[in-house]
Amino acid sequence: MSDYSLISDYKHIETYKESFNDLAMQVFQLNFKEWYNKGFWNDNYVCYSYLDGDQVIANASVSKMIVNINGKDYKALQVGTFMTHPAYRNQGLAAKLMNHIIQTYEKEYDFIYLYANDTVLDFYPKFGFERVQESSFCLLASDLKKQVGQKSVLRKLDVENEADYFVMKEFAAKRIPVSSRLGVKDSEHLLMFYFLLAFRDAIYYVEEEDVIVLLEREDDELHVFDLVSKKPVDIEAVISHLVLPETAIIHFHFMPDSENEKIQSALMITTDDVLFVRPSLKMETEHFRFPLTSHA
Structure with a gap:
């Protein structure tokens, strides 16, 4: 390997930040610029990168998380x-970055985790990561126990609108975990990434419940990606505002807080994001899922 330099935590160094973004655009077609220009690259997101001169040529980032599982907080990376x-590529740079991150953080955190696509599933076990199977959660619309008499008007939020953007920013800063069974805290930087990039056109405010919902509709299916609230909400009351006459099934992309025994759970056989954890994570239930909007 040539004499590349390893740098980290360079969110205030414009040259490296721009080069990081150029690489993200090339590899993932992701533009982080709006996200970091608005101030959401905070101390909870740290990049570890190799430089060739002033060019970022390889990167692995860490997000410092508080994961809440059944009321107990865990320090997670x-x-x-x-x-x-x-x-x-093929110079071992990713492996060197992974080893450096593990050595830096493993004694400080309860567990380290990541998501991988199916092209690199053999890579992470080499570093002590264990593959963990998550589950999907869904509910037939006909099995909703709670129906509201008067549906709240869904107001679509626009990140380009100053008032709407203020609402999103406030909710991201003050949100509580989406689920008491498995949720995350202090993840404003991640949620704003999803607001600004991934779900820019799927953000709605339910005034009656004072909650922001990330959702998409696909024929008779309703996909609920997140419920962002500053206080506990009745998930079925929120969902009842969202269903249309043609809605047949609701898919939850998190572990729903509900006692409705009709909620169906099943191990996810095919997924674009495979969970790996180090050391192994012992869950009290067979079926669980990290919230989609907590994926870094």
């Missing part, structure tokens, strides 16, 4: 944004 410039 999520590794993500693994990327290597095509001209610098």
